[in-house]
Amino acid sequence: MDFLADQALLYTSKQYEEIYFHFNIKFEVKYQDLFLLCASLGFKKDRKKPIGERGREFRTNYLNTRQKSTAYSIILSDGELGKNIEAFGENEFPRKSRKRLEEYAQGGMEILIEDVFGRRWDGNQLDKSYSEYEVDLLSYLYSDSQEVPF
Amino acid sequence: MKLIEISLNNFRQFYGKQKIEFAGGDENITIVFGENGKGKTGIFRALMFGLYGSTHIQQDNPKEKIHLVNFLAMDRNPNMPIDTTVKLVFEHKGRKYEINRLARGYKTGSEITEKIMDAELNITDEQGNYSAEPITDENEIKNILNGILDESIKDFFLFDAEKIETLAKTDAQVKAEVKNGIVKLLQIDKLEGAINLLKRLHSSEKRRITSSSHNLDLTRKQNDIDTLTEDIANIQEKMSLKEENKVSCALEIERIEAQLAENEDVKRIQEKLNAEKDKKNLHVRLAKDKKNEIKGELIANGPHLIMKDTYYSVKNYLDQILVDQKDLIxxxxxxxxLKDLVCACCGNDLHENKDHLNHIELLKNNFKRSELTPLITQITSSIHDYGLEEDEILSSIDSKLREFREIKDGIEEIEREIDRYSVDVQQKAQEQENLKNLEVTLNDKKAYLRELEVEVETLKIQMSEKEKSLDALEKEFTRLLRDNESLRIDSKILQYIETLKERFEAVFKEYSDEMRSKLTAETTEIFKTLIDRKDKDLVKRIDINEKYEIDIMGWDNINITQDISQGQRQVVALSFITSLAKVAAGGSEDINFPLFMDTPFGRISGNNRDHLIDNIPNLTSQWVLLLTDTELSRTEEMRFKSTGKLGKWYKLDQIEPGHSDIVEIQVNETMSTRG
Structure with missing residues (x-):
């Protein structure tokens, strides 16, 4: 039932692989950490995109308990797959869920590029001379969380 | 080991007979003072020649010939053999050793021929008895001397200027020196040799297998690996070049600033400027710390911030599921x-009671959900925990972000101050024609340094990416090899070599880790003794890290190796050197071997020099210093005298080119020539 505890793979997209690399090398942010941030954001802003060519992958069991809860919350709230925890045991469901998470992560990354990275993303990579991405990211998420949605 | 005296005859610049007696006991400092080119290093060479018969020291090009016989003596006696002798007397464990070495030179026309002749060693035992015949067998002499101070560890006690400079310089060279030191101390050079041999064997075997297999995939992978390895080597080379440039550029900046500071007005502003710079460094480190905390928040709580509104509906949904399966049977x-169509609890006939049958079927359906209970509990309790902490998390994020902005604003404010002072310095310099050019050069150098820093940073990132790819490629290669039926045996051979290498590396690491931590502790302790009080609290630890780099850790555990001045770096180098000597001497309270240092104070600031002068004599049984005029100004001279440890005091006098005299000076006389 707890299918994210399995060793299945989650893929980032090739298109944004450089961002994952940069956060990993420069800020020691692991792939799964950034992936989950993006997936949450994509879900919240309801933007999902196919990931296209696959980039760097990681295993779902790298997610810690709290991270798994976040990922399951996304799945359980998804318009199509959601509100159906009984389906967790079905054969195809884990695969579909992972795909959905990947799509949200892809959409979330797009949002980060538009709202946070801006001109520092040149279409291929982030401006490596800039060193405060993690601060900008948290500022963005924090102020977004404080906004009243009407 | 205690040095007693060294006598020279026609050795290098020292024409005729010359002698130095070394200080020992309570007054254990010997100073040989000489301006550049007067023969300080000649004394070091004489010691090396006397002890080991070596003609070359570290700073020499081993391919170039080093002449030992005095040129003047040869010029004045053409076609005549000229003898050069070095007699060294020292004590060790109650015995007295006298070693005589001879070299003979001729000059015919402009051609000089030199030959190293026999050596003689006389030993006097504890009772004062000496052997009838001196020992003349070169191998026996070598064995005896190596038993006292092994040639391979002599470098821990006897330093030429080059060694101290090297350790205070670029990373790559320091790494090699540090590793070398550890290997020599542990005498595990053979183990290192074996590892290198296995590495070579591994790569040649791999190549052989690849080329004989005619497997296109393997060849392609190997080519990729080769290209990548070459790329990495190139980047490494580029990086160490840039690092070297960085160091020399920073030195140049320090030099120009010192020149500018000779002007009183400029000096006053520069002091303020430096205070601001220190302040800025502190703030930059605080900002780094804060950024780390922010990253922690981002990873731990970023997704919760985004999802917090969703969590409540998820929790409601899951709670409902649990409620639905509450009356569990x-x-x-x-x-x-269901099978018997009779309720197993109350015996109700389910044929007749359709409602009851439906209810039991519903129970069965719901039962599936109970397998989900642990998962549901996991999710809801995570959400519940977050709900409890939400306010706290939000306020912690808010304050961290605000504090970071404040620190950044502080840095900007300090930068404005720095700019203002820099402009002041510039203006003062502009007012005086002679300082104008210096100012321009200074600015250029600073811009260049910034450029270099960015370039090095970029290269570092490139390098770590390439290393990751290389790692992946190597793994793929091994997999291909393993999967290939016909190469199974070859793959096993490779695997065997690899395992053997790994085992050796593990042994090597275990030994060297232990030594590293010993050296880390000693170096830190010595550094704390040697460094000026003002800087003491800034540095928490001198770390010899896994890559054999010397890391300087600040009071807040942040690496500040890049932020310290060349002078401080040199104190670090001296501390490391002294700790090697201490460990090599057996780790006793003080080092019972002489520490012999050629030009050690080069870039060390006044306060730090004072500390070295006060403290090194307590760390070692004998301290022999070869000092140049810029290292021994009146201030240092007074300091040396105030320690009460100064035992012997010599000056090198150049009578004419090729003729220096060693002149003994009374310790209460004045020596320094500069203020």
Missing amino acids: PIEVIEKS
């Missing part, structure tokens, strides 16, 4: 009831 009971 074991599945066996439900299934038996």
